[in-house]
Amino acid sequence: MAEDGRTRRRTDTRQRLYDAAMELIAEHGFSATTVDDIALRAGVAKGTVYYNFSSKNALFEELLRHGVGLLTADFRAAVAGVSPPEAVLALIRAELAYIERHRSFAQLLLSEMWRTNREWHQTLQLLRSEAVDVIAGALRRGVDEGHFDAALDVRMAAAALFGVCLVVAVDWLVFEPDRSLADVQEALITVIRARVGV
Amino acid sequence: MAEDGRTRRRTDTRQRLYDAAMELIAEHGFSATTVDDIALRAGVAKGTVYYNFSSKNALFEELLRHGVGLLTADFRAAVAGVSPPEAVLALIRAELAYIERHRSFAQLLLSEMWRTNREWHQTLQLLRSEAVDVIAGALRRGVDEGHFDAALDVRMAAAALFGVCLVVAVDWLVFEPDRSLADVQEALITVIRARVGV
Amino acid sequence: MAEDGRTRRRTDTRQRLYDAAMELIAEHGFSATTVDDIALRAGVAKGTVYYNFSSKNALFEELLRHGVGLLTADFRAAVAGVSPPEAVLALIRAELAYIERHRSFAQLLLSEMWRTNREWHQTLQLLRSEAVDVIAGALRRGVDEGHFDAALDVRMAAAALFGVCLVVAVDWLVFEPDRSLADVQEALITVIRARVGV
């Protein structure tokens, strides 16, 4: 049917724009990436960007939603059906694996996550909450079931765990790209273990 | 040294521009901050920015140099004349205190530190090295003197320590500004202690 | 004449596009009205506009032709078989009634009628002549038959009569929509009576 052809075409275009924007914005930052660049890399005309997204800002917001959505999904998969101590380890591994797979996006997150007063700040906070809440859920279950110290500040710990993994992993990608992921995982887990008593 | 009126005036103007640029760039990022914004917040005319700095880029580079210079000085003061284990604790306290005092600059560092492909990237790496080297020096001394595990990867540990303090402290400033600095220090030190065996 | 389903459908679509374009152009002007807007309000796809009209300009020209054609037909009906003095009154009533029924089109005419340097200017002048000529015909007949002053400048009087009714009626629609049409008719006829001595 005609509809399918059109729909598919549009979906393809949007995906190509997503991918192009993701790479470019991650590398150069949001403001330094132009819509011309995005269109060029996606292989479409500039007008097509605006046919598919209402503005450069809107494109970026959808990008954030998309990227953080994937991370949150990975987190949910990591905690499914395992004990809290194992869940914490799985979450660390999931975050590091995600960062390795989407290093550009990780850099982007590290740059934008703690910045206030940007148009998309609220969106980002909301998305962050969804991801961090999965971590917090695992920690809370661990406290409730007696695996972790009852005095643990679950929300703070979840936020810290998320942030620490992000900063250490990106530092590793930027300054020691030769080191193996396993190494970094090992180091991180050793540190975290002390904190939550895994 | 005696400063005459003119020099003091110029120094004042430069400081006002530093402060204005710092806050704005921390909030909105470098590209999204305009020279007009900076001049407006500093309470001077736009031309004055160019009278004092050769370009927007140069202003930002000097800003980084200035800010990281202060941090490095604090680090040097923290490690002076104390034993390595005490030095590590003092460094953590120094970094957190610095971040609390210059929160805008801390946000700015967190946003820019791990971003490549920017004009000032090299400058920033150089500055970062100077600060991180102070931490590395303390750790190395600790290893040499037998306080810390000989297997400790000093450079990586120093980088991680620096980054972890930064991300946890900024997260705290942004999302839990009511919590006391002492709390955060406590939490951080507990974690770190396990790692380096302080 | 029998219209089959297809023809009726096409006629419907064209009429819907006419109506949509009319309202929008009356409100925002020709340039400020986009083909997207027109399609949206008509409830059809953008391509349909181009299937039915060769261009935005052509749509507008046909619109003018259509609207002024209706008005001219009303004028002709008004003057048919009545004496010149009655014809003038009937023309005023006809113009006001038309404006009340097609208020968007009236606004549009008032905006475009006296604007030069537009592509459709010539078309509009032609159409205007047809309508104004009906008025002029009634006036000339009145002069020839001795009802009106022989010194009456028929062409100018016809143009003025047409314009005055238009501006007063649109002013009434825009600024005093609650006032009754009869009121406005009464006021206008009183004024005109003095001029042409009806």
Add this chain to the structure above:
Amino acid sequence: MAEDGRTRRRTDTRQRLYDAAMELIAEHGFSATTVDDIALRAGVAKGTVYYNFSSKNALFEELLRHGVGLLTADFRAAVAGVSPPEAVLALIRAELAYIERHRSFAQLLLSEMWRTNREWHQTLQLLRSEAVDVIAGALRRGVDEGHFDAALDVRMAAAALFGVCLVVAVDWLVFEPDRSLADVQEALITVIRARVGV
């Protein structure tokens, strides 16, 4: 003093932009006039337009304010110190003289005055009120002093008088530019006289 030089320079530039925009917009309408055109005719760079006016819309609003302001001033001068019947005649003469002097602006007003839903609609209504109020003031005084029929709807009459002069004068300028202003004045005054009983 330096200030004066700068201020004068800026004032000059703004005036040049005013003049350029006025001519162009009057000729081609608002939407069809580009900021490039305006800058070119004013002999400045495009950026200068935006240094002096916050947007194309804002420039247009100030233009309307300026043009209608002049008309209102002419109206005030016309009614100063004369009896109401003379004031009405003087107002008609003033409006016609203004339209002859600023014919482009008059066309512009005729096009925009009865158009709703434009960004500057409110501004224009406000400005129109100021001008029409001067007419209404003269009429009211005439009613109060017994010169005009007590039943006269002052507001409606003022609006109609304003509109009729505008449409008739512009019609004259566009379709019979050879006819003298005195002629048109004569014709209009004859008509109006019947209405208000001057």
Add this chain to the structure above:
DNA sequence: CATGAATGAGATTTCATTCAT
């Protein structure tokens, strides 16, 4: 007969930088 995704020329707007005062 109708659709709507895609286009690209051209519009508006922004902003780092220069320069005369």
Add this chain to the structure above:
DNA sequence: AATGAATGAAATCTCATTCAT
């Protein structure tokens, strides 16, 4: 030492038109 008007290159965004389905 400071100013702020002016600039123009480059950014974002718009929209009439085309075309494959």
